[in-house]
Amino acid sequence: MSSSESERSSNWFSTTHWSVVLEAGQTASPEADGALSYLCQAYWYPLYSFVRRKGYTIPEAEDLTQGFFAKFLEKRFLRSVAREKGKFRSFLLAALSHYMANEWDKSQTLKRGGGSIHLPLDTVHAEDRYAHDLAHRPSLDPGEAFDLSWAETLLSLVMERLRGEFERGGKQDRFGELKPFLLGDPAEGEYADVAHRLNMSQQGVKSAVYRLRQRFRDLVRREIGNTVATSSEIDDELRYFIRLMTA
Amino acid sequence: MPFEERPISHLKHSCPKCGEPLSPGAAEGLCARCLYSMLGREPDSPERDGDFGDYEVLEEIGEGGMGVVYRAYQGSLDRQVAIKVIKLGMDTRKTMARFDTERRALTLMDHPAIARVLDAGASKAGRPFFVMELVDGLKITDYCNQHGYSVHQRLDLFLAVCAAVHHAHQKGIIHRDLKPTNILVTSLDGEPVPKVIDFGIAKAVGRADQRETAFTEFGQFIGTPAYLSPEQAELSGADIDTRSDIYSLGVVLYELLTGCLPFDETELASAGIDDLRRAIRERIPPLPSVRLAGKISNKLEANGLQHGPEQIQGDLDCVVAKCLEKDRSRRYESANSLADDIRRHLRHAPIEARPPSALYHFRKSLRRNWIAYTSAASVVIALLLGAGISFWQYLEKSHAEREQMRLRMKAEANAYASHMNVAKLAFDQNDFGRVRALLNRHIPRGDQETDLRDWEWRWLWGQTRSDAMMQLCQRSSEIVSLTASHDGKWLAVGEAERGGLEIWDLDNHSSPQLSARLSEDEVRIQAAFSPSAPLLAYSTFKSSEFGIKQTSNLRLWDLTTGTETFSVELEYEGVSVVFSEDGQRLVVSTSHGLGGLIVLYQVVEGAKLERLEQYPSGQYGQDIDPTGFAANADLTAVAYGETGVGAKLHLIDLTTGEERWSNLKAAEAYVSALAFSPDGTTLAGAFGPTSTSIHLWDVKTSKIIGELKGHTGHIIALKFTPDGKQLVSSSADRSIRLWDRNTDKQISQKVGHGAAVWRLEIMPDGQTLYSGSKDGTVARWDLSVDRAREKHKVLPRITAWRFGLNDHSLYTVEEATGRVARRYGEWFEEMEIILEPDPSLFVNIGARDTIISANAAYVACSGRDGAVHVWSKALGEWISHFPGPEGQSMMPYGFIDDEPLLITYYELDYQMAYIWDVSTGELLRQWQPFYPPGGRVVGSPRGSAVEFAFNRDIRFIRLSDGEMTMRNLDFLRAVDASFSPDKQLLAINSRLGYTRIWDTTAWRESRTLGDIGPALSGLCFSPDGKRLGVVSAADRENALTLWAIDSGLEVLTLDCEGANFLEAKFSPDGHTLSLRDSERNLTLWQAPSWEAIEAIQMKVSGRMPTK
Structure with missing residues (x-):
């Protein structure tokens, strides 16, 4: 069964994370909790960079991001979100903005976190990344920066999964060799080199590259699907990121 | 953790492809930019199944009779399109051949409401497909229902569709498969844009195939044959022409107007193919208006329809029927003629589809004219309908008359509004007479007049309601004298113009009788009853034409025999007649305009008068005019006023004829009223024309001992009550006031006269008062009754309230305690507590903490536990509670109208609102509010x-x-x-x-x-x-x-x-x-209500009011 067909089967979409969360709506469910947890852990960096771009210091940004997630997950804001709400990305940013405007100042004097939920956020590495982003793209407004880092984070998730798939099949070497071809077409003779190193035929390498690209594209669509509400939005989101990143 | 461990060297790397420095977060060391760039490229894959060349299938968007429709991406033009992939099993070659012939015609079609067919081809697997403009919209029926479109709006949209179909017909393309799924509507800048899709495909696919499609699929596929014209339903049939599309349009119109198809779907489903054909060919569907009426009477869902059968009945029924004619020669020949007829209907012009009849045309022309008038002034229709004038009567008049009528009505409405506003101002100034005068102007007389009155008129009427107990009589001119006999049995009334002196028998309080009318040809009669005998003394005045000869007489009338017993001529006109307390003497004050005489008489033999003394008033020989006159009980002193330079009050000792003292008020012109207290120690008087206060002098010392203020016009009459404790005054301000002599304060005010009150007479019982007014009315009053005139009342500390639905009651919620009470009584002063929410459990500070439903059947309270609690009056207990989401308080917002439907919301930021049916406790709806x-x-x-x-x-x-x-x-x-x-x-x-x-x-x-x-x-x-x-x-x-x-x-x-x-x-x-x-x-x-007003008016005037 090709990936596009599986994608199109309705079963798949209903299990994507954002759909699960939306489906759960008001009722608490471990699936929804898990899905939401995953989403938050996966996409926290864009939030962090947004806060930093807004001008908060490192400790403030840490505190704010932590506080936001704690409140976000505890308060179950999502219960009020209707199914048509669209993308998790926009929703998260809106909720964060709201939080920054209303809540965070108030909570400054209160105990940090306010609850038991405490996400393990790696702010050290985040700062490295942020510093790099800031240095190379200083004039972005926080919203654009948010979307860009979101797009990058998305890729990281996908690549991790892709690597995982190869590793499970014991084919991590192959992954390492083939992955540069995700960037574009090979130069003259590159296929031959790789074929040699992997002990495969050139045609085999070609097919493998083709399949890798397909799988990559599928996983990207799946991951986007995790963060939108209807399958028709996947294309829009992907096209948006492409435009954003290649501008 | 999204990040892997990576060597620090990555930080220094840049991408081999694009040269951009790599971010520390770059996954697998790959440049994000290049990855996305790759994703943006269209993959080229020979291994893909179902490939459509330049078109990448994205997702399925629908299934039709002929195949599946997908949304696809056309790489070469970077746009999204719709691809209709024809079912396998149809002859591809033939299909493609047929399509080719159509193709040229299809490309010539260029209409904003027609989805273009862009291309055709065959997939790698050999399936033919058509590429069409992607239309992302709703079925026309769904669109209209969702947007709550009126009949007018639906017709407008339908007209656009007709235009599109007509355009195609002119190019020789017949759709053949018109139905709502093929008529999609999108919104562009808020405007609906219809698009007809699938043009020409049916023909390309082939008649035979299509027929097979329709019928073999029936029951298995979604499409219904309900839209097929009778000729299409034939197995062996004539050629299909454009009128087949007209039929289908008729079915769509039917559905737009009624929400359902002409033929019952379930019936069709159960019929076999032949029966189906016969049904389509032979059965006549019910008219749309009938169908809709049936749905409504069966209480079926209106399905987004905002209109009723009456809007479809008539013209639209006929238009639809003409489209659905079995015999196609009887249908509209073109989509244009169908559209024209619809437009005629919208213009209220006669439509083609109607069978012509005189009545029909007549009705149409009426309606068109009417609209012309109403568009000119919407005020007219509203006033017309309120006036009780029948519409036909209005139309009978000529245009000029109607215009006049319209202007007049507008003027009347303006006059009414301004009068009411002026009346309110007069009310604020206590000028009750003026208020009543303005109110009376708008009592409609007869059926022809419009009644513009409403609450404001009733309120002003209630506030200025007459206190009078009844009206004795209505004479034709000003009342100049009013006097009662000392036993209270008789009242004499004299008026300014002709009519003589009326004697009223007051024995029967509730219906006094006019006993006699004396000296009918004489005017300005002043009278006095003897205290000791059944005798009436009165002075008369008569002037010949041009006033050359003037005669004034003093007469005596015997009440028991009803005859005149004495008459003598007076030098001048009598101004006042007063008996002494013992009835033995009489004093008459006379005036000729420049001076006057005060004459003293002796009563002789109970029937005659003998002149005793006379004293000139105006003794100084100047131009003076005696006004105001009063005598004390034993006629030892009289007081009168002079008009001259200022107003001068004189007190004369009648025993000596000497003046005891005088008092000048230079700013005024005359003394307007005078009265001695019964014990003779105090003189009350007032000046005119501007002074509004009453002065009190000590008779002996001439010192001013008091001033009574309150009237808003000058004083015209003064009378002490027999016990001397109270003083009654009347004024140009149309009111009568009662004053307490102990405190010199006003006790009460009586209103009801529509004009200045000229005369007062207090009956011997000291309680009943008669008054005579400038407008000729005489009224009776009860001094002991002081009707409290409440302008308004204030109930303090109420946070929420609702009037009872069926009675004069008020349900209130008290601040702080949250107590719910039912209040009743005229001003809701009585109270019974219905509910006392425990303050430890409930919050009661804000206006929305306790909410009551109609008749307080349900009460919703804010609990301190963050939930909304509902109490039922019928059960007398708490029946539901609605908690908020964790950490948030749920607040009650209110009940919708008089229904048991409660709206609640989150406390903090209105994120979510809920509607509950409190009678069942179920949540009906929730949404995110504005x-x-x-x-x-x-x-x-x-x-x-x-x-x-x-x-x-x-x-x-x-x-x-x-x-x-x-x-x-x-x-x-x-x-x-x-x-x-x-x-x-x-x-x-x-x-x-x-x-x-x-x-x-x-x-x-x-x-x-x-x-x-x-x-x-x-x-x-x-x-x-x-x-x-x-x-x-x-x-x-x-x-x-x-x-x-x-x-x-x-x-x-x-x-x-x-x-x-x-x-x-x-x-x-x-x-x-x-x-x-x-x-x-x-x-x-x-x-007060209209009924109450009518009842009071009847009681006071003793006859039917004019309303």
């Missing part, structure tokens, strides 16, 4: 809750299924909104200072009241729907303004103590108006 919140959520005509945003948007939430539709109206900063009682009108108050009203059938703005100005707050319709009360937030003088909706004019403004006025309500019986301010004071005004 933010910032605008006006109220109210019930609307069609079973929806209506929510108003702060600006422009209103949302209908249908309670039955939660369907939400939005509407955009021109308003800003809404603060309150309400539908009229019949739900025909919607009014919204803006904080900017105006009120806007819409008609809810066509959603057209009807009028705007007021202008940008001080902020408004609440509003309320009167129960009769003719008045709208508008609350001005901060203006005490104009706290509540009443508008006449028909004419758009203000008719009353009520002032009120308090500040920050918020909410106003009418009671359902239309009598009470209430207003609450932020201090939680509830002010109430009450107006």
Whole structure:
């Protein structure tokens, strides 16, 4: 069964994370909790960079991001979100903005976190990344920066999964060799080199590259699907990121 | 963790492809930019199944009779298109061949409402497909239902479709498969744009195939044959032409107007193919209006239809019927002629489809003319209908007459409004007579006149209601004398012009009789009854033509025999006649205009008079005119006033003829009234024409011992009560006032006369008072009764209130305690507690902490536990509680209209609102409200809750299924909104200072009241729907303004103590108006009902009132 067909089967979409969360709506469910947890852990960096771009210091940004997630997950804001709400990305940013405007100042004097939920956020590495982003793209407004880092984070998730798939099949070497071809077409003779190193035929390498690209594209669509509400939005989101990143 | 460990060297790397430095977060060391760039490229894959070349299939969007429709991406042109992939099993070659012939024609079609067919081809697997413009819209029927379209709007949309179909027909393309799924509507800039899709495909696919498609699929596929024309349903048939599309259009129109198909779907489903064909060919479907009426009477869902059968009946029935004619020669020949007929209907012109008849044409022309008039002035229709003039009568008149009538009605409405406003001003100045005069001008006389009166008229009437117990008589000119016999049995009334002196027999209090009329040809008769004998003394005056000869007489009348016993001529006209207490002597004051005489008589033999003395008044020989005259009980002193330089009061000792003292008021012109106290020690008097106070002198010392202030016009008559403890005064301000001599303060005020009160007479019982007015009326009053005249009443500390639905009662919620009480009594002064929520459990600070439903059947309270608790009056216990989501308090917002439907919301930021049916405890609907919140959520005509945003948007939430539709109206900063009682009108108050009203059938703005100005707050319709009360937030003088909706004019403004006025309500019986301010004071005004007014008027005047 090709990936596009599986994608199109309705079963798949209903299990994507954002759909699960939306489906759960008001009722608490471990699936929804898990899905939401995953989403938050996966996409926290864009939030962090947004806060930093807004001008908060490192400790403030840490505190704010932590506080936001704690409140976000505890308060179950999502219960009020209707199914048509669209993308998790926009929703998260809106909720964060709201939080920054209303809540965070108030909570400054209160105990940090306010609850038991405490996400393990790696702010050290985040700062490295942020510093790099800031240095190379200083004039972005926080919203654009948010979307860009979101797009990058998305890729990281996908690549991790892709690597995982190869590793499970014991084919991590192959992954390492083939992955540069995700960037574009090979130069003259590159296929031959790789074929040699992997002990495969050139045609085999070609097919493998083709399949890798397909799988990559599928996983990207799946991951986007995790963060939108209807399958028709996947294309829009992907096209948006492409435009954003290649501008 | 999203990040892997990676060597630090990565930080220094850049991408081999694009050269961009790699971010520390770059996954797998790959450049994000290049990865996305790759994703943007279209993959080229020979291994893909179902490939359509340049088109990448994205997802399935529908299934039709002929195949599946996908959304696809056309790489070469970077656009999305629709691809219809024809089912396998159809002959591809033939299909493609047929399509080719059509193709050229198809490419010539260029119409905004037709989805273009762009291309055709075959997939790698050999399946033929067509590429069409992607239309992302709703089926036309769904679109109209979701947007709550009226008949007019649906027809407009349908006309656009007809235009498209006509365009195609002219190019020789017949659709053959017209149905709502092929007519999609999208929104562009808020405007609906219809698009017909699938043109030409049916023909390309082939007649035979299509027929097979329709029938073999029947029961298995979604498409129904319901749209097939009879000729298409034939197995061996004639050629299909454009009229087949007309039939299908007729079916679509049928569905748009009724929400269902001409033939019952379930019937069709169970029929076999042959029966089906026969059904389509032979059965006549019910007319759309009949079908719709049937649906409604069977209580089937209206399905988004906002109209009733009456709007379809007639013209539209015929248009649809003509489309659905079995014999195609009887149908419209073209989509254009169908569209023309619809347009004729919209213009109210006769349509082609109707069988012509004189009556039909006649009715049409009437309707067209009527519209012309109403568009000129919408005031006319409203006034017309209120006037009771029949529409036919109106039309019978000529155009000029009608125009005149319209102008006159407008003028009447203006006059009424301005009179009511002036009347209110007069009321504020205590000029009750003026108020009544203005009110009386608008009592309609006869059937022809329009009745513009409403609450404001009734309230003003109630406030200036006559205190008189009854009206004795109505003479034709001013009452100049009024005197009663000492046993209270007789009353003599003299008037200024002809008519003589009327003697009334008062033995029977409830119906006095006119006993005699004396000296009918004489005027200005002054009279006095003897205290000791049944004798009446009176002076008369008669002047010949041109006033050359003037005679004045003094006569005596015997009451027992009814005959005159004595008559003597007087030198001058008698101004006042007074008997002494013992009835032995008589004093007459006479005047010739430049001076006068005071004459003293002796009563002789009980029947004659003998002159004793005379004293000149105006003894100084100057131009003086004696006015005002009073004598003490034993006739030892008289007082009179002089007119000259200023007003001079003289006190004369009648025993000596000497003047004891005098008092000059230089600023005035005359002494207007005088009276001795019964014990003779005090003289009360007043000056005119401007002074409004009553002066009291000590007779002996001439010192002023008191001044009574209160009247607003000059004093005309003064009388002491027999015990001397009270003084009664009457004035040009039309009122009669009672004063306490101990405190010199006004005890009470009596109103009812419509003109200045000239004469007073207190009966021997000291309680009954008669008064005579400038307008010729004589009225009787009870001095002991002081009818409390409540202008308004204030109930303090009320946070919420509702009037009882069926009786004169008021349900209130008390501040701080949250106690719910039912109040009754005339001014709701009596109270019974219905519910006392425990303050440890419930919060009761804000206006929305305790909410009551109609008749307090249910009470919703804010619990300290963060939930809303509901109490049922019927069960006497708490029946439900609705908690908020964790950490948030749920707050009650209000009940929708009089229904047991409660709205609650989150405490903090209005994230979510809920509607509960408290009678069952179930949650009906929830939605995310507008933010910032605008006006109220109210019930609307069609079973929806209506929510108003702060600006422009209103949302209908249908309670039955939660369907939400939005509407955009021109308003800003809404603060309150309400539908009229019949739900025909919607009014919204803006904080900017105006009120806007819409008609809810066509959603057209009807009028705007007021202008940008001080902020408004609440509003309320009167129960009769003719008045709208508008609350001005901060203006005490104009706290509540009443508008006449028909004419758009203000008719009353009520002032009120308090500040920050918020909410106003009418009671359902239309009598009470209430207003609450932020201090939680509830002010109430009450107006009597028409029945009460009629009853009181009848009682007072003793005859049928003119209304």
